[in-house]
Structures are given as structure tokens and as C-alpha cells.
Amino acid sequence: xxxxxxxxxPCSIARSVAVIGDRWTLMILxxxxxxxxxxxxxxxxxxxxxxxxxxxxxxxVDEGVLAKIPYQDRPVRHEYRLTQKGLDxxxxxxxxxxxxxxxxxxDAGAPLLHRHKTCGCDxxxxxxxxxxxxxxxxxxxETRAGPxxx
Amino acid sequence: xxxxxxxxxPCSIARSVAVIGDRWTLMILxxxxxxxxxxxxxxxxxxxxxxxxxxxxxxxVDEGVLAKIPYQDRPVRHEYRLTQKGLDxxxxxxxxxxxxxxxxxxDAGAPLLHRHKTCGCDxxxxxxxxxxxxxxxxxxxETRAGPxxx
DNA sequence: CACCTAAGTTCAGTTTCTGGACGAACCATC
DNA sequence: GATGGTTCGTCCAGAAACTGAACTTAGGTG
Numbered sequence: 001x002x003x004x005x006x007x008x009x010p011c012s013i014a015r016s017v018a019v020i021g022d023r024w025t026l027m028i029l030x031x032x033x034x035x036x037x038x039x040x041x042x043x044x045x046x047x048x049x050x051x052x053x054x055x056x057x058x059x060x061v062d063e064g065v066l067a068k069i070p071y072q073d074r075p076v077r078h079e080y081r082l083t084q085k086g087l088d089x090x091x092x093x094x095x096x097x098x099x100x101x102x103x104x105x106x107d108a109g110a111p112l113l114h115r116h117k118t119c120g121c122d123x124x125x126x127x128x129x130x131x132x133x134x135x136x137x138x139x140x141x142e143t144r145a146g147p148x149x150x
Numbered sequence: 151x152x153x154x155x156x157x158x159x160p161c162s163i164a165r166s167v168a169v170i171g172d173r174w175t176l177m178i179l180x181x182x183x184x185x186x187x188x189x190x191x192x193x194x195x196x197x198x199x200x201x202x203x204x205x206x207x208x209x210x211v212d213e214g215v216l217a218k219i220p221y222q223d224r225p226v227r228h229e230y231r232l233t234q235k236g237l238d239x240x241x242x243x244x245x246x247x248x249x250x251x252x253x254x255x256x257d258a259g260a261p262l263l264h265r266h267k268t269c270g271c272d273x274x275x276x277x278x279x280x281x282x283x284x285x286x287x288x289x290x291x292e293t294r295a296g297p298x299x300x
Numbered sequence: 301c302a303c304c305t306a307a308g309t310t311c312a313g314t315t316t317c318t319g320g321a322c323g324a325a326c327c328a329t330c
Numbered sequence: 331g332a333t334g335g336t337t338c339g340t341c342c343a344g345a346a347a348c349t350g351a352a353c354t355t356a357g358g359t360g
Binding site for chain 2: 021102103104117126145
């Protein structure tokens with residue numbers, strides 16, 4: 001199987017992974033959620049080749065995760081902003097952060113803290129059930145084929 | 151920046167992405183959560199080269215996400231099981247699934263349904279605040295340097 | 301004019317991924 | 331005891347992706 005074939009699988013993971021599932025794309029999304037918007041800023045912060053930045057930003061724009069918006073004319077310059085579809089990735093990014101905090105933070109603790117403005121507390125993300133609102137763990141879930149299965 | 155350097159960044163995303171941030175690793179984790187445990191099963195389901203399966207399983211075992219456990223002697227055979235650290239990735243996997251369901255499920259609907267055994271309902275994962283238990287969106291969060299920052 | 305910025309593109313060289321063949325260790329069957 | 335099957339890999343040549351560095355475009359600054 002090739003990377004492009006992933007997008008055609010009858011699996012939401014495969015289809016998502018085809019878009020966001022590589023190292024640099026996830027790092028770009030991290031920076032986007034931290035407010036980075038310009039090509040040069042992504043390149044400087046990540047320190048990777050401009051070719052890759054170009055390719056990844058293009059993919060994310062093509063997929064509607066980022067929008068390329070001009071912020072000045074003469075010369076025209078663009079910035080990359082998260083769309084609603086991009087903002088919907090927040091739980092993905094936060095759960096990755098949280099896993100890293102739990103398993104890779106050294107003695108010093110987490111590199112970043114997240115404050116929930118609504119309640120004013122530093123928080124950790126908790127995955128809950130949309131129906132009963134209780135926290136959900138892997139062992140409490142049963143998976144079965146849905147309407148979109150093959 | 152090279153891939154290996156990611157693990158040394160003062161960023162939980164980078165450190166996590168160094169472990170789980172590539173396409174095939176995420177697909178292997180998906181299958182692991184669906185109950186796949188054997189080398190041959192991963193290879194057959196994913197249809198990718200055995201070299202990659204070997205390398206990815208080794209990385210996940212080295213990182214303590216999977217455990218390699220013998221399930222028979224003569225000849226000795228192993229299976230790969232999620233450790234607690236691996237099970238902790240469930241929110242990551244589920245949030246990716248959910249994003250895919252929302253943005254890439256066709257008219258047919260989601261390929262897989264998830265039933266919360268505790269309450270008996272099919273559910274969607276909702277990210278909530280550990281402190282006030284309300285759902286959290288990207289715009290309601292403020293990020294700042296934590297104790298583990300450089 | 302010389303130099304600067306932002307956002308890319310181009311290119312040769314290196315690294316990584318790929319499919320397919322092969323190996324090792326055992327079991328079952330004829 | 332030769333053949334074939336199962337499971338879990340390794341090895342290799344070729345293809346694809348990534349890399350750093352230089353170059354381009356379109357304008358702005360002193």
C-alpha cells in the first residue's frame with residue numbers, strides 16, 4: 001500500500017492519517033495552534049527544508065485544514081490560518097500533548113500549560129462520552145461496523 | 151532538523167510525534183486497538199512491506215507502547231499487546247477517528263461505530279476540561295510556558 | 301544602487317521506503 | 331524423510347521522499 005491509497009480506505013483513521021499523519025504536518029499544526037501563521041515563521045521554528053514546508057502547507061490548504069489568506073498587497077503576502085475543519089483538530093493535538101506530558105515530561109514537568117479561560121484553571125483534556133458524559137477508557141468501548149463500512 | 155532530533159525538543163507534541171507520528175505507526179496502533187496482535191496480521195491487514203512492520207513494532211516496543219509477549223514455545227512466537235502507556239493513546243486514536251468521521255465520512259456515514267459499554271450508547275468522544283468538566287474548544291484555551299520549558 | 305524581506309522553486313546528494321526473495325525454526329502429512 | 335505450511339523475521343536493489351543551499355520574484359529601505 002502507498003500513502004495515497006490510505007485516503008481511499010473505508011476507515012476514518014486512514015483517511016485522517018493521509019492528511020495529518022506525518023511528523024512535519026503534526027508539528028506545523030502544533031505551531032498553527034500556537035498562533036504561527038507565516039511561511040517564514042514555520043520554517044524558522046521547525047528548522048526543516050523549505051520544500052517540505054511548501055508541500056505540507058499546500059496539502060493542508062488543499063484539504064481545507066488551513067486557509068491561505070493575503071494580509072497585504074504590493075507585494076502580495078499570505079498567511080495560513082486554521083479553518084473550522086482545522087480547529088476541529090484541537091482534540092487530536094491536545095490529546096497528543098497530554099500523552100507526551102504524561103509519558104515524556106522529565107522531572108521538570110510539562111513544557112506548556114493550558115488554561116481553560118471559561119473556568120480559569122490549568123487543565124488536562126479528558127475524553128468523555130457524548131451520551132452519558134462519563135470519562136471513557138479503551139476497555140469500555142466496543143467497536144462494530146457502521147453504515148459506511150464496506 | 152532530523153526526525154531523531156524531535157525527541158529532544160522541549161515540547162510534548164514533538165516528543166510524542168517522534169514515537170507515533172508517522173502514517174504506518176498510527177495505522178498499526180489503530181489495528182492494535184481493534185485487537186490485532188500478531189506480526190502476520192498487521193502485515194496482511196496493512197499490506198505494507200514487512201521491513202516497515204518490523205521497524206515500527208520494534209520502535210513501539212522500545213518505547214513501551216507495545217509489549218512483545220510469547221504466546222507459545224517450540225517454536226517461540228510472540229504477540230504484540232498494548233501496554234498501559236499504549237492504552238493511554240486511546241484518546242489520540244479516538245479523536246483522529248472522530249475527526250475523520252466528521253470530515254471524510256461519505257453519505258454512507260462512519261465506517262465504524264463505537265459503543266460505550268458503561269451506558270450502552272453509540273458515542274462520539276468529547277474533550278472536556280479536567281477541572282470544570284465542560285467541553286473545551288481551541289478558542290477557550292490559553293497556552294503559556296510550564297515548568298518543563300527551556 | 302546595494303541590500304533587505306517574504307514566499308517560494310530548483311537541484312544534486314542523501315536517507316528512507318518499497319516489494320519481493322530469502323532464512324530460520326518448528327509442525328503436519330504423506 | 332521429503333514436501334509443504336506457519337510465523338516472524340532479514341536482505342537487497344530500485345523508487346520515493348527529504349535535505350541543505352542557492353536562486354527567483356516582487357517589491358521596500360537607505
